[in-house]
Amino acid sequence: MKGWPEQVCEGLRRRRELPAPVRDAMLRHPSPRIRGALATHSQVDPLARTQLLADPAWRVRLRAFGRPGQEPLPDDVLVSLLAELDGPPSDMPFSREELINELFDAMGYDLRLFRLAAAHPRPGVRRFAAVSLHWLDERSRQALLEDEAPEVREAAVASVAHRQQLMEPADLPDEHSHKFWYVLRRPLSRALVEKVLARGDAAALRVLAENPSVPPDVVETLLRHPEPSVRQGVAGRADLSGEHLVRLAADPAVEVRTAVSTHPGLSEPQRASIDIDVTIVPGDGHFGSADVRCRGIPYPDGAAPELTDALRWAGSVNPLLRRRAARNAELPAEIVTILADDPDLGVRVLLAQHHPAAPPALLLRCFLEYRCCGRDRLSELPQFPTDGLARFSDDPDPKVRRLVAVDPHADPELVDRLSTDPDVSVRQAMAGSPRLPASRIVALLDDPELAEAAAANPALTVDQMQLILDRMTAA
Incomplete structure (x- = not known):
C-alpha cells in the first residue's frame, strides 16, 4: 500500500x-x-x-x-x-x-x-x-x-x-468566448442586434433567436433564415403567434419541427401531426443527473417541472413532453405505472432516474437497454434490484458484468474471478464488493488500480481500516 x-x-x-x-x-x-x-x-x-x-x-x-x-x-x-x-x-x-x-x-x-x-x-x-x-x-x-x-x-x-443595462455593440467580443455568449443572453440594444445580423454567424444567430429582448421584426427575419439551427432557436420563443407555430411545425428540417413540437401554444392534435425526431443521444444532464434528450433539443434548465405541468404532459402524444413529465419525483402511483411501460425509452429512463417509486424491474430494464450517460446512476439508486445479478457474470458488456458486485448472494469465488477481469472497471467493481474474500480485499490495497475501490469496500473491518491509517502514517 x-x-x-x-x-x-x-x-x-x-x-x-x-x-x-x-x-x-x-x-x-x-x-x-x-x-x-x-x-x-x-x-x-x-x-x-x-x-x-x-x-x-x-x-x-x-x-x-x-x-x-x-x-x-x-x-x-x-x-x-x-x-x-x-x-x-x-x-x-x-x-x-x-x-x-x-x-x-x-x-x-x-x-x-x-x-x-x-x-x-x-x-x-x-x-x-x-x-x-x-x-x-x-x-x-x-x-x-x-x-x-x-x-x-x-x-x-x-x-x-x-x-x-442594455448590451451595446462594443460589449460583444470579436471571438466566441464565455463573455461572447453571456452578452448575447443579456438584454440587447437594437444596434447590437443589427451587428449580429450583419455578421451572419449562425451560432450567434441561434442564441439571438432565443433572446426575449429581440424585436418582432427581427424574429420574423430569423424565422426565414436558411440555417435550420437559427430557426430552431426561434422555435423556443414564448411569444410566437399561431401563424409562426404552424410554419415551424411544417419546417423542412426535422430538428426545427422537433423543437417547436413541445411549444405550449400547440394543441395535442397539432402535436400529433408533426413529424419529429426522438433519437436518444447522450446529454450533459442537470444537477448531477444525466438526461435523455432528443438530438439538439435540450430540456429546460433547472429543477424538475411543476406537478401540474407534469400531470398534463404525462398524457401528451409528444414523447418529449412525457420525458419532461417523467422528471417529476411527485408523480402519483397511477401515472408512474403508466409511464413505466411507456413505448419511449427516454420516458422510461427518466422516470427510473428521477422517481423514488420507480419499480425496481424498470431500473434494471433501463440499465440493460440504455447505453448513454446516466446509465451508471441507475445502478446506484436505492431501489435498484440486487438479487440474482450474478447471472450477468459472462455478459459481453463490462457495465453489465459489474452488476455482479452488488449481488448480496454472489459466490465469493465468482467475485474473486471477476476481480481479474480484462476490463479495469469490472475489476474495480469487484474490489469494492463485500462478497470478495477478506484476504483478497486487503491484498488489493497494494494494487494502484484497485486500492481506491478496496479501501471503500464495506466488508473492511474497523481494525483493517485502522491498519490502513497506521500504514499511511509511515507512507
Missing part, C-alpha cells in the same frame, strides 16, 4: 459508512490527505468540519468548506468563516475573492449563505453579497443599497445597473 496513498485516501472518502473510531482517527491523523478525505466525507459531522476549518493545512481547510449531501455548518460558524476569509491568513495562496467564491461554490450557492453575507458585520463580506444582488430577497437588496459603507452601496448600485 505504501506508494499509493492518494488512491487509498479517496477510497476512505468514498465509503458509505465510516465507523466512529475511524472518523476520530482520521480527524487526528498526521497526514493532510487523510484529514482532507474526512473533510469531504458525506457523514462527517459539522463539529468535525468546524475543527478542520482551522486545520494547519490550507488544502484541508478548503475541503472542509463543504459539498452537497453533507450536514450544513451552523450559521455562527459560517459567519466566523466569512470573517476569516475577508482577511485570509498569510499562508493561504488565494485572494479574498477567490476564497469566498470557493465557499459559495462548495455550498452550491446556498441562499442561506448569501443572506448571512448580506448581513455580515464586515463590509468586505457585505460587498461580496452586493455584487451578487440578484440572489437576495428584496429586503436584503434594499439594505445593501442603503448600506453605511460606501463601497458596499456602490457595489449594490453597480449590480442593479449591470442587470438593467
Whole structure:
C-alpha cells in the first residue's frame, strides 16, 4: 500500500459508512490527505468540519468548506468563516475573492449563505453579497443599497445597473468566448442586434433567436433564415403567434419541427401531426443527473417541472413532453405505472432516474437497454434490484458484468474471478464488493488500480481500516 496513498485516501472518502473510531482517527491523523478525505466525507459531522476549518493545512481547510449531501455548518460558524476569509491568513495562496467564491461554490450557492453575507458585520463580506444582488430577497437588496459603507452601496448600485443595462455593440467580443455568449443572453440594444445580423454567424444567430429582448421584426427575419439551427432557436420563443407555430411545425428540417413540437401554444392534435425526431443521444444532464434528450433539443434548465405541468404532459402524444413529465419525483402511483411501460425509452429512463417509486424491474430494464450517460446512476439508486445479478457474470458488456458486485448472494469465488477481469472497471467493481474474500480485499490495497475501490469496500473491518491509517502514517 505504501506508494499509493492518494488512491487509498479517496477510497476512505468514498465509503458509505465510516465507523466512529475511524472518523476520530482520521480527524487526528498526521497526514493532510487523510484529514482532507474526512473533510469531504458525506457523514462527517459539522463539529468535525468546524475543527478542520482551522486545520494547519490550507488544502484541508478548503475541503472542509463543504459539498452537497453533507450536514450544513451552523450559521455562527459560517459567519466566523466569512470573517476569516475577508482577511485570509498569510499562508493561504488565494485572494479574498477567490476564497469566498470557493465557499459559495462548495455550498452550491446556498441562499442561506448569501443572506448571512448580506448581513455580515464586515463590509468586505457585505460587498461580496452586493455584487451578487440578484440572489437576495428584496429586503436584503434594499439594505445593501442603503448600506453605511460606501463601497458596499456602490457595489449594490453597480449590480442593479449591470442587470438593467442594455448590451451595446462594443460589449460583444470579436471571438466566441464565455463573455461572447453571456452578452448575447443579456438584454440587447437594437444596434447590437443589427451587428449580429450583419455578421451572419449562425451560432450567434441561434442564441439571438432565443433572446426575449429581440424585436418582432427581427424574429420574423430569423424565422426565414436558411440555417435550420437559427430557426430552431426561434422555435423556443414564448411569444410566437399561431401563424409562426404552424410554419415551424411544417419546417423542412426535422430538428426545427422537433423543437417547436413541445411549444405550449400547440394543441395535442397539432402535436400529433408533426413529424419529429426522438433519437436518444447522450446529454450533459442537470444537477448531477444525466438526461435523455432528443438530438439538439435540450430540456429546460433547472429543477424538475411543476406537478401540474407534469400531470398534463404525462398524457401528451409528444414523447418529449412525457420525458419532461417523467422528471417529476411527485408523480402519483397511477401515472408512474403508466409511464413505466411507456413505448419511449427516454420516458422510461427518466422516470427510473428521477422517481423514488420507480419499480425496481424498470431500473434494471433501463440499465440493460440504455447505453448513454446516466446509465451508471441507475445502478446506484436505492431501489435498484440486487438479487440474482450474478447471472450477468459472462455478459459481453463490462457495465453489465459489474452488476455482479452488488449481488448480496454472489459466490465469493465468482467475485474473486471477476476481480481479474480484462476490463479495469469490472475489476474495480469487484474490489469494492463485500462478497470478495477478506484476504483478497486487503491484498488489493497494494494494487494502484484497485486500492481506491478496496479501501471503500464495506466488508473492511474497523481494525483493517485502522491498519490502513497506521500504514499511511509511515507512507
